[in-house]
Amino acid sequence: MADLALLEDLQQALLRRDRVFRDRTDLLAESDEWLINRFRLPRAILLALCQQFSQLLERSTKRTSAVPVHTQVLSTIGFLATGTFQREIGDRSGISQPTVSRIMPHVLHAIISLTSQYITFPNTAAERTKIMTDFYNIAGFPSVIGAVDCTHVALKAPTADEFAFVNRKGYHSINVQVICDAHLILLNVVANRPGGTHDSFIVQNSIVGLRLQQSAAGEGWLIGDRGYALKSWLMTPVVNPVSQKELNYNRAHERTRSTVERAIGLLKARWLCLSGRGGILQYKPDKNRISQDSCLETHRTC
Structure with missing residues (x-):
């Protein structure tokens, strides 16, 4: 009986996977030329957008690795500027494709709120x-x-x-x-x-x-x-x-x-x-x- 319990524990251990957190790149640390080339906006405007959207995009979470506002904003703007696949945007920002898909609607609605x-x-x-x-x-x-x-x-x-x-x-x-x-x-x-x-x-x-x-x-x-x-x-x-x-x-x-x-x-x-x-x-x-x-x-x- 003990052997069966041990085998079950081993099976469950194989099924469990540790969460892996990627190293997120601080994109705002890059040069203005680099930012304009990839995001079509200079650092000053990107920083202003991050500050303006902070209350809309910051969320309470029980996790220790919430996606920062500037990563959410730059990932979404990077997609709009290039039209490329979300996976490529995520690789650049250090987040997964599902995370890019999840944050984009929130950032887009924040941008839309400024149109008037x-x-x-x-x-x-x-x-x-x-x-x-x-x-x-x-x-x-x-x-x-x-x-x-x-x-x-x-x-x-x-x-x-x-x-x-x-x-x-x-x-x-x-x-x-x-x-x-x-x-x-x-x-x-x-x-x-x-x-x-x-x-x-x-x-x-x-x-x-x-x-x-x-x-x-x-x-x-x-x-x-x-x-x-x-x-x-x-x-x-x-x-x-x-x-x-x-x-x-x-x-x-x-x-x-x-x-x-x-x-x-x-x-x-x-x-x-x-x-x-x-x-x-x-x-x-x-x-x-x-x-x-x-x-x-x-x-x-x-």
Whole structure:
């Protein structure tokens, strides 16, 4: 009987595995050049984010090796900056892939909570006048309060409503609307529409579009490409221009509207998870999209 008990103890000992804690790297100890290359942000901004998120990300735990706030923040930002696999991010930070997967949603929600502070559509007459003046200085196009365009963020084919996410180029995506000012600063972002949704439908059913429709262009107008329908609050190019005035209009329109194309280009160049160069996002649409509860259309009227 004693022999059987001994064999059982040996069996249980083989099944038990000691927890192994990796040596976590202090990424903030690296140079600014190294940090910008891998996280797209300088040390000062990374430190400010860590400090701002400390209360949201610090949790009471009975374990002796809780993941520090700066490791959580840099791991998540590293994923956004590269679009690589979570395992590679974990190896760099000294944490496991399941840990990266567990902390990312918390950091992302913390980042989303800041959007209303930095992405705001103009609400006052003074703000609109400043934006109009800046746009006018580009090519003489008057009364523009924002340049609008959409871009596709590729993702893995979902199991539910799969066809709705197939865009006109034939791959699965989320169709993200961006509105920016003359300095490429984001004024509004809509990121909850499947790739098969038309650009014109998105803007007409967005909070900004509904607001401008109600104001009857009293606040100025948006400027968009031929993918949008001409509205009293949304100016598009003249199709098949003939007269010199039409040619001049299209030339000024193109130069002014190019701001949003550059803004989208810079956005995807900084955060490679959006560009597909690091591979398409391996998540379901509800994880790729910002929820309505997170103030998707980020401006002060949310």
